Amino acid sequence: MPKRNDLKTILIIGSGPIVIGQACEFDYSGTQACRVLREEGYRVVLANSNPATIMTDPDFADRTYIEPLTVEVLKAIIEREKPDAVLPTLGGQTALNLAMALHAAGVVGHPGTPELIGANAEAIATAEDRDKFKQAMIEIGLSVPRSGIAHSMAEADTVLAEIGLPVIIRPAYILGGRGTGIAHTKEQFVSVVSNGLSASPINEVLIESSIAGWKEYELEVMRDRADNCVIICSIENTLDEISNDITKKTPASFEPTIDYVVTKVPRWAFEKFPGTPGVLGTQMQSVGESMAIGRTFTESLQKALRSLENGHLGLNCDPSEDVYRSRSDDEMLAMITVPTPERLFQVGECLRRGIALETVYDACKIDPWFLDQMSMIIEERHHLAGLTPASLTSSQWRRAKRLGFADAQLAYLWKTPETEVRRLRIAAGVLPTYKAVDTCSAEFSAQTPYHYSTYEDETEVRPADKPQVIILGSGPNRIGQGIEFDYCCVHASFALRDAGFETIMVNCNPETVSTDYDTSDRLYFEPLTHEDVMNVIEAEVATSGREPHVIVGLGGQTPLKLAGKIPAHLVAGTSPASIDLAEDREK
Incomplete structure (x- = not known):
């Protein structure tokens, strides 16, 4: 589909602070959206309240508002920036709920107002409203569990009388399954329904017969206007118009063939x-x-x-x-x-x-x-x-x-x-080899150096042309070690690349911008343990003939704990001895 020339300015709604059910994966998707839209020539305005994200950096949007994500604030931004469209699908449940509130207030999605792109109000309502989603599934011929909709405890009791226990209760328009639950007894039923009605902004819950123990298949399907289907995303180009960034040779419509798990x-x-x-x-x-x-x-x-x-x-x-x-x-x-x-x-x-x-x-x-x-x-x-x-x-x-x-x-x-x-x-001569992630089981060579270790005969790591610097990431998000450390790692990679170094990221968190395939010159998707990190260092030495420097000070406690196990002369920045002095309470 050709570029839409009727759109000039697009407002992206971010996801706000990191919460359970809505983490840094939305910074990843939002960053990609800002980058792609600007490459296409659109003026991008971003609204987000989380300053620890990559997407709120000045370089990613033409105008960034670090403001509370409320209807009133977004109304003011829309009045000031006059966007032609609003993109709400990259900010999780927060952005979707705000888009629906703005639509209900007549601010977006109506004639004379910014268009909702990615998903319009009808599509959001169908996906988020439990009753509408159920009816949509029935209309296309899919079987659904016996269920009923309730807006009060009295209505819930009526549904329960028809279905019987056990049941699954699911509120509408909620984040991360908030207010959901399985009820095996009447007491549990009353408790979960009460919580669900309170959690839903429209006071609606879907009550279904429990299917606990069934096998679940999650299929992510990407479908375009020509009905080509591969994986999920809301897109406007046909799949044969989009190139695969990994191989640089195959279109997105090329059927993926995977030789890894x-x-x-x-x-x-x-x-x-x-x-x-x-x-x-x-x-x-x-x-x-x-x-x-x-x-x-x-x-x-x-x-x-x-x-x-x-x-x-x-x-x-x-x-x-x-x-x-x-x-x-x-x-x-x-x-x-x-x-x-x-x-x-x-x-x-x-x-x-x-x-x-x-x-x-x-x-x-x-x-x-x-x-x-x-x-x-x-x-x-x-x-x-x-x-x-x-x-x-x-x-x-x-x-x-x-x-x-x-x-x-x-x-x-x-x-x-x-x-x-x-x-x-x-x-014994047993060393890991590193394979490149591609989508075609090596039928075409992968142009993106995105690697994982295994124990085979041939490595696919290409020699580095410049001095290498390895950045150790922060691993999985947890309390006390969040997205701010990924922010530091990403900016270190950008700065080192600009300074003429070959940047190498080692991380195992799929939600982060640091593990995007083009953030660094080379990515190793590996555990952050002594063995795995030393394997990466030795692989770089074997392929390039030179020792890389290793940065351990930007990923939080995860790489700091490895500092003393890595050869001291390779550690760039604060020395392992100084790190130990700072971390050891007694010293």
Whole structure:
């Protein structure tokens, strides 16, 4: 679709402060929108109240308003800037709710007012209003659970009488599942419905028959005006008009072919709130997430788990498993019936004890395919426990690493220092290779240096032409370490690139601008552990013949804790000794 020349100025509504259910992924999408719209020649006006974001930097929009995101403030901005269109789809629930409020007030989406682009008021209402969404699904022939809409407790009781318990309650126009819940008893029903009606700005809840235990498939579909479909996004160009930024050769309509597995794991922070039950339900409670890439699911899963920085080294071979030693098999099976942040590790403990996979499935309802994959890790652990690190052959080392075992896990299993495990592995000639992320299983060469580690024969890292600087990112968001550290890392990358260095980012947070494929000259999507960081450093030395400098001072506590484990002469900026002096309370 040709560029719309009738639009000159576009107002983007940001997402405001970081909250559970609405994190830094909207800074990522908003930054991309500002960049693309300005490249197309539009004047971009941004409204956002979060100064710790990349998108609020002066370089990303022509005019930026760091103001409260309220209807009154946005009205004033619209009156002053006179935008031709308002883009509300990049600011999460906050922006969508504001767009609907502005539309209801007659400020946008009406003749003579700025147009709502990306999604108009009708589309937003259909997606956010539970009743309208249900009717839209029925109209296209999809089956939906038995359900009813309620605007009061009396109406809710009427719906319950028709459906019966258990039920799922979902309010309309809410953020991160706020006010949602599953009710198994009448008392729970009254409590969840009351909370849901209060949470919904239009006092509406959808009450559905519970489908807990069903298998869920989340399909993100991108569809254009010519009915080409690949993945989700609201777009106006046909897919054959958009180039793939990764390969630079294929259009977006080229069917993706993937030879790697991506695993994302939420990061919860219940440890910050002692006494909270820590039970997971329909309401979002995670504060961040980690992501890992591997050739197999087992490799990807173990990398993602050790990326969480919550004390776990992987799925097993982990000091945290000691807490289960005093538990009986029946107690363990009872524990995995309740969804908690620790359930995956509890399931691993059940499998390690030899409890039948079918019995574990009956208790936790996790799909047997995943349980089978976890069993492969457990079986390898039992095999490795009967060996010594000095006796392992190269093929045995390689098999363990392909299943995702970290050196730290093997050190725990063998009661051997991690440095010794690392030395023996390297002596056996087992080193990671780095593959490039593409969308075509290497049918076309990837032009974007976006890498992940695995244990194969050939690396795809190209030699650097300039002196390299590695920036260690901040890992998954959590309380005390948020988007402001990503902001620092991104600006360091921009500044170093301008100064003539080859910038290399190492991070495992998929929500951030730092892990955008074009923020740095090279991106390693890897856990921020001693082993993984040293592997990256050694890979850069092997391909480029020179040692890179490493910046550890911009990503918060995550890279600071690694400073003393990296060769001191490589650390740029504050020395490891000075960092230790500042961090050690006694010193």
